[in-house]
Amino acid sequence: MATAADRAKSLARTSVWLEGKAAPKRRAEQPAGLDRDKITAATVRLLDAEGLAKFSMRRLAAELGVTAMSVYWYVDTKDDLLELALDAVTGEVTLPAEGEDADWRDQLRALATEYRQLLVRHPWVSPLIGEYLNVGPHSMAFATTVQRIMRRTGLPPHGQTGALAAVFRFVYGFGAVEGRFAQRCAEAGISQDDFFRQVMGAIGEQPGLRETFQESVDLLEARGGDTVQEMRERDFRFALDLLIAGIEAKRNG
Known part of the structure; x- marks a missing residue:
């Protein structure tokens, strides 16, 4: 059972990248054929397949065909491993090249x-983003690129952080909800379109919700799109265009 001291120590951790654990020393007793990259890749696969709630070091060891102690040769804690996985998938983001002739609007959209x-x-990424400092190499490259693009907007320095928050917290919320919805449908073995129709049909049958529901239907029809994905794409593009237009207005205002 965890003691108060254990809990305090867990809360006080900073980052695997800041605690001298990012590049563990090799020891002769370490299991052959295993390394941190393989362990991190297996972690990502398990998180994608089974979700964050079911992930454990014991489950990971079984996936790798080793003992749990073998995994601990490479990472000290589950938190360290999740942080490594978070940075690894951040490396999947294609970063725009540095070029002063590139339009910052296009780069920000991309x-x-x-x-x-x-x-x-990776639906498990969104709950982890608030848990860790995200100072791994891929995460820092992403942050540096975002800041570089924002500097080219023409906003004053004191406004750039607010603009970053507006854009990427919007994207975070949009992507987190979208990912969770897709995951829920996959777990239920139903398409997103079928689930959406079932939910809308069930709501429409409730007398107390009928008036509000009809207003929602009118909005959905005005938005356009025949599928859930098409509706999402329209909403995302429009909202992002609004944010970019706001940045342009602020820099000219």
Whole structure:
């Protein structure tokens, strides 16, 4: 059973990248054929397949065909491993090249879209983002690129952080909800479109919700799109365009 001291120590951890554990020393007794990259890749596969709630070091060891103690040769804690996995998938984001002739609007749209796709592809990422400092090499490369693009918007320095928050917290929320919905449908063995129709049909049958439901239907019809994905794409593009237009207005205001 965890003691108060154990809990305090867990809360006080900073990052696997800041505690001298990012590059563990090899020891002669370490299991052959195993390394941190393989362990991290297996972690990502398990998290994608089974979700964050079911993940454990014992389950990971079984996936790798080793004992749990073998995994601990390479990482000290489950938190360290989850942080490594988080940074690893952040490396999937394609970062735009540095070029002063590139339009910052196009680069911001591209990066926001990549970030959304990451959150949908790996639903377990969104709850971890608030847990860790995200200072691994891939996460820092992403942050540096975002800041570089934002500097080129023409906003004053004191406004750039707010603009970053507006864009990427919007994308975070949009992608997190989208990813969770897709995961729920996959677990239930039903398509997103069928689930959406079932939910809308069930709500529409409730007398107390009928008036509000009809207003929602009118909005959905005005939005357009025949599928859940098409509706999402329209909403995402429109909302992102609004944010970019706001940045342009602020820099000219």
